[in-house]
């Protein structure tokens with residue numbers, strides 16, 4: 001099985017945008033410290049704090065450009081001079097050359113790739129997020145993890161095949177507690193029956209509720225399962241017991257729709273692995289509900305999990 | 318003829334009733350040809366299922382009603398209007414499209430989960446597989462809807478994790 005592919009927020013994939021900034025040359029590099037200190041105080045450019053203040057324009061470092069401010073910040077000034085930008089009372093005007101415009105990155109680099117791209121135009125600071133680097137490396141999961149993921153997704157595929165034989169949408173879902181690899185619930189789709197909202201994921205979530213003594217649909221079908229020992233198993237070590245799908249992982253053969261993706265937000269799922277993408281899917285294709293700004297819970301999503309087997313279910317081979 | 322204010326007042330009455338019973342003060346009714354077919358209330362706590370929003374509960378009541386009265390549920394849902402005091406969440410907006418409910422009339426915006434316009438316009442985006450677009454009419458009794466929610470959550474820290482709160486909103 002290939003590595004499941006993480007679906008991160010768009011910010012991690014975007015091309016670095018460039019914008020106009022005024023810069024000036026520091027005439028004598030011995031005044032660099034003074035210049036930087038005063039500029040940082042007068043124009044901190046907080047929104048762009050990833051941009052280094054000074055750029056050395058040749059290898060010897062004897063020609064230094066210093067960042068003043070975004071062009072837009074002085075858009076109302078007719079004649080853009082050092083005095084107008086920094087202030088007439090400034091003590092560093094004498095150390096600087098005439099201001100001129102350059103292109104600098106106006107999106108903050110968040111990945112190594114974006115950092116390389118951005119640095120071509122202007123030096124940027126970059127605090128590497130090791131988790132993001134690993135996720136983008138294409139080898140995030142080790143062999144043992146891959147085997148577990150494969151095992152659970154195969155179970156979901158099996159359920160999708162059962163669903164197909166019952167003339168239902170070929171979608172299967174499994175919810176697992178990753179701390180002990182125990183299956184909490186497993187389901188297949190039933191939307192073609194008399195309840196159009198009974199998608200595999202919605203049923204799987206309701207079966208988790210049932211494992212906790214709740215649940216709404218009380219479906220009786222031997223192919224739909226939930227772990228009946230979970231309450232007693234947890235209550236010995238954890239007095240509060242499980243809460244919704246907190247800490248659980250979902251394996252589902254097809255990318256969830258908007259309803260199911262949002263149901264997973266409400267249910268506090270931990271991670272979602274899916275096989276095939278869907279053009280209206282809400283976890284990467286049409287929306288990215290799992291990273292949606294404004295929502296109070298986010299979760300990790302991986303696509304192309306056991307994709308060959310899943311794609312066969314949807315004639316996408 | 319649809320009488321939006323009349324049904325919205327009715328939904329608001331239900332929200333007030335819920336408030337008196339110390340439940341999430343959201344009122345939700347499904348109306349078919351000037352006839353109230355179902356009401357819904359949030360059943361998240363008793364079912365331990367975070368998807369049991371008032372809209373979903375009401376939809377299921379109509380499904381049951383159709384079954385018991387030998388009605389074609391497609392025909393019924395295609396002529397239903399949802400009246401709800403707060404903008405439906407993303408999940409419910411998607412559910413309404415799948416049921417082919419054409420129209421929702423709501424009171425105030427749902428800044429935390431809204432699926433008509435507040436967070437994502439699931440109701441009106443180009444999602445043909447999900448179902449026909451959902452027409453949304455907003456703002457009816459909005460102030461009352463906001464006030465009763467504020468009153469309900471008064472003294473409660475809305476930034477606290479949901480599991481630490483007394484009652485969960487829609």
Ligand SMILES: [Zn+2]
Pocket residue numbers: 199201256257258259260261
């Ligand atoms: Zn779905």
Ligand SMILES: [Zn+2]
Pocket residue numbers: 370372405406407408409410487
């Ligand atoms: Zn909802």
